[in-house]
Amino acid sequence: MSLPHAILTALLEKPSSGLELTRRFDRSIGYFWSATHQQIYRELGRLERDGLIRALPSARTARGQKKEYEVLPAGRDELARWTAASQDPKPLRDTLLLRLRAAAVVGTDGIQDDLRRHLTLHKAQLAEYEEIERRDFPPGRDTMEDRLRHVVLRAGIDLETFWTQWLTRTLEELDGAG
Amino acid sequence: MSLPHAILTALLEKPSSGLELTRRFDRSIGYFWSATHQQIYRELGRLERDGLIRALPSARTARGQKKEYEVLPAGRDELARWTAASQDPKPLRDTLLLRLRAAAVVGTDGIQDDLRRHLTLHKAQLAEYEEIERRDFPPGRDTMEDRLRHVVLRAGIDLETFWTQWLTRTLEELDGAG
DNA sequence: CGGAACATGTAACCTGTTACATGATTTC
């Protein structure tokens, strides 16, 4: 039950149409909560039906025509409630770790190339996050919003740092004589 | 499409019944791929139907009676194929980061207690992993299987370390004068 | 007027979650 709240957050930051939301989910928000346009349209329908958002009066209703949404007070309340509510951390689910565990049984043939590929991808993602940090969070600004958005970005940076370091060490472990 | 491969891996490590698998998914395998008993029974049915595993001849068929499975050659082949195949890393999906982003819009009321709770949970998980490392991976042993299982455990340790450090820093950022 | 890009949707399917159902075995 997180996608509706991701959409409410995005719409509070800026009222948008479904396609605009899709684009934002491909960038900033999607860095920690991805969604396809099909999911987004389905969820926008539900949120509107439930009275948490509404289409802007200017929005046309016909298929193929842009339709912008904004958050209603009930939607903001629901988002505040959800944000403050206690939630347990979800257990990790990672395919690469599972594949390494499988490789301990069926052999490592072919997996190392993919580890190297992942390392390249994570390095690229890390560079992208660091670029965003340089651009959007220069030292000095200090509103609470800035700080919150910055710690979220820091999580992304630290996670990508973890993956690059772990992949590097793991490749040494598999390649090297040990 | 990872649960069947998680089950194949577990069954290759040791033939088991559904309930035994469920218990193993609550411990070691579940640390990076969790599953409920309902998922496991459904998947065991499919794997058997598809000829990748079979019930041991000794296993009874009646409801309520233990039924053990082992992996067939076709199952081992499929696992090896899947392990070697290239797969893209899945984008991150993390509720806590989403909540912090939402908190930048609707306020941080109530979220800090939950951050502290998460910190406690992650510290406990880290301690558990470190205990497993001490117990199962003393310095010296050096088969490829050992190394593979160890790097997987290291990933768990490093990830929990990341969370404890990031949560600590984030709480300072929110509590402190900044 | 034709094609690209914009824009909104439907449908089918798979995975994961929650609640419940049923029978067998052990223990007191």
Place this chain on the structure above:
DNA sequence: GAAATCATGTAACAGGTTACATGTTCCG
């Protein structure tokens, strides 16, 4: 023989993925 535990399952549903369908606007 009642209760706890072991053990296997069914059913309904929610969320995510993939493939496809349809209409509009812009631009050459």
